[in-house]
Amino acid sequence: MLAAVPVSEPLLLREDRDGVATLRLNRPRQFNALSEAMLDALQREIGELAADTSVRCVVLAAAGKAFCAGHDLREMRGHPELAYYQALFARCSKVMQAIQSLPVPVIARVQGIATAAGCQLVASCDLAIAADTARFAVSGINVGLFCATPSVALSRNVSTKRAFDMLFTGRFIDAATAADWGLINEAVPEAELDAAVARKAEVILSRSPAAVRYGKSMFYRQRQMALADAYAFAGDVMARNMMEEDAGEGIDAFLAKRIPK
Template structure:
């Protein structure tokens, strides 16, 4: 007699998506593997990010994770299974593309960090525009502990915290707690675990309440001007601001302020 089941169970998605009134929550869903960034996870993230980049109704993205860990970095077992230079070059190139795609999204991305974020997981936090963490969360770029300098995570890390603080983390592999991460600028704030969801909800609601047009102008501008000289940055920012003020929302917002009423933003 056969013991096979009558039907096969559907595979559990490694990346979950939830949409609610312009806010999309992507949840890393490999809790038993501490949400490690496997090849499949990177592909799933890239697919979603590419789709979100084209969504004109999108207002905010929340990047979350299931289980006790936010993300433990790359999947080391998977990496060791293919010890070839071209494989590793392609893997880190794909991971870097995911990180840049987060920053290139036209809307804010908030990291919801409930647990440890190490190596590429710390890079993921640093690549998001905003981050709120549980007081229990911890952060590290710990590749050095296994003989691997966290080169690609260092790019995001050194764009969030000072070079000396980042370098100490990179060469020691030591963890910092959430309070320290907030003090150093890696995250926006640390809150008690039971308040994490409400803190994220408040932040995303504040974003959604603002002009979607202005936010899309602003996010692209902030990152682009960082790469410019001071004079070029001001020239670029002035042009962006002039173009922004010509939009409906700016006129409506100013009129609403002068008339002491709530603004009515143009739908995207």
């Protein structure tokens, strides 16, 4: 009699509840390392989320003791070819950009460690809340590999000298430091992590869906523009937002001192 083949767990779990979609990295024994298959699963799911108008907020979480330990180094060493590495890092960069391209806010829920591409994942999310026991690093330099792609997201969250310090020393920073430096929004006791993430999501859900979608798209695009171009673009976005029913109702309610519908 043939032995039963064990069914492998999905690499990425999704749960939807009241407009909030939670994606959970599910390789806990590998500290949720970003294997090729994990990156593909993330890309597919983010694509589906982008087209799902019922989703108004996304939470990116992880199973087990760690949030994400970065790329799967064992898998990487099994393919010592330049073309492979170029394709892998391009694939990872595409996932990070897809997170920012989602029309709704993405909140990172962080526990344990977030290192290298895992730290990049946190930095690529719009918001991040971590357990006060979490730690962050871009520590590739410690094994002779500069965290070049993580540096792109990191340097857009923290100051130049702080990013340089982390990248060139490979040192870990704790959650309180990460909050002070702007890598995360807040650090809370681990037992309160889910409640803190839920509170942030609830605030987003209470806001106009149209305003949130206009706002996220505009926010990242204007950062890459010259000042005059940014103001011109922002003015057009704001004018279009004013034409939405949500804005009209919200302003009318404010003027009438009533709760908007």
